Amino acid sequence: MIQEATINTVRALLEARREGHSLEGAFYTDAALFDLDIEAVFSNEWLFACNVAEIPRAGDYVTLRIGATSVVVVRGEDGGVAAFFNTCRHRGSVLCTEAHGHVKKFVCPYHQWVYDLDGSLRHARQMPDRFDRSAHGLGRVPVETLCGMVYLCLGETPPDFSRFKAAVSPYIAPHRPERTRVAWSETIVEEANWKLVIENNRECYHCAGSHPELLETLVEFALPDDPRGTQDFQALMSEKTARWEALDLPHLPASGGTEFRCIRLPLRRGALSFTMDGRAACRKLLGEFREPDLGSVRMFRVPNNWNHFLADHILHFRVLPLAPNRTALTTTWLVHEDAVEGVDYDIETLTAVWRATNAQDAALVAHNQAGVSSRGYRPGTYAPAEFMLNHFTDWYAAKLRAYLDAYGDA
Secondary structure, three states: OOOHHHHHHHHHHHHHOOOOEOOOOHHHHOHHHHHHHHHHHHOOOOEEEEEHHHOOOOOEEEEEEEOOEEEEEEEOOOOOEEEEEOEOOOOOOEOOOOOEEEOOOEEOOOOOOEEOOOOOEEEOOOOOOOOOHHHOOOOEEOEEEEOOEEEEOOOOOOOOOHHHHHHHHHHHHHHOHHHEEEEEEEEEEEOOOHHHHHHHHOOOOOHHHHOOOHHHOEOOOOOOOOOOOOHHHHHHHHHHHHHHHHOOOOOOOOOOOOOEEEEEEOEOOOOOOOOOOOOOOOOOOOOOOOOOOOOEEEEEEOOOEEEEEOOOOEEEEEEEEEEOOEEEEEEEEEEEOOOOEOOOEOHHHHHHHHHHHHHHHHHHHHHHHHHHOOOOOOOOEOOHHHHHHHHHHHHHHHHHHHHHHHHHHO
């Protein structure tokens, strides 16, 4: 339950907030506000969970924790994807204790209640004959699948998903995310609030001073008509957009407001992929592509996911908050489902750029967390290149206001 003092504090902070500026320090450091984030944002919004390639067989599962709530996402016997609260209906024990795995049935490790993959209770040993198994299935969590990307929502009345799905599907469908395999995945814990992790991703103002490996291939401009763009960038945009249009690949920014962003942008001239030398990371291209130089579809959705879709591989990034000053970032590299490690790609070439970039960003956001925790911190003015931070903090502030208004009416 949210304390009245917390509600009053947040309302005052939101009232004092200045658009175009970073948030007050308490939003990044205060434990009570972190708990509010879990309730107002992460328990009432669509969250990216995984790609279906991570659970290819019936019984394959992944788990993720949102605050105190654990969820299991599983491939069912019918080939579909479902999500359940990872909580036994007997006395509440966690069912699946690993981050991922494979089961034929869900068996509670405490008292061995058994559930089918559709969540129905199959067996509850030593319970009386009158016990109604049909009333004790696992709690279902709403799921949406977008081109093989699985999103879930803990809320009883999830927000609309259709606008996002309709807007971004044409961009990412040609890359066939559902026809991939996981080449590599890793999770790092960043010593910073989840909002600092998102904000760091939403701008490349810091890239020139921090990401030499990434800038060998990434174009740091975020808009096709970016006023900071050089003549060479404008010429590159003209060349690439003509080619993309000939291939019937959408590229102009999708209309996502403050909720999501999707755009196709070129890599640096001569670069094909996010590798140290710009060469392709995987010889076998995704989907039906024959052209290796398709730039990158950059797709972001609040509050916890950004992606790159290239001709040869896909990158998913998933953010989950752990504490006011700790955040788990999971990065997953996916290649064509028929690509063979050691023949079509090698892990080091595929992952080197973003593993270096993630490590650099982890250090940056840890320094940022230390700074916003100081009594000397005051909200600072965003640079023009940080326009996406305006979008994110506006969305975040609106999300808190809506939650507090609804909470007050309850």
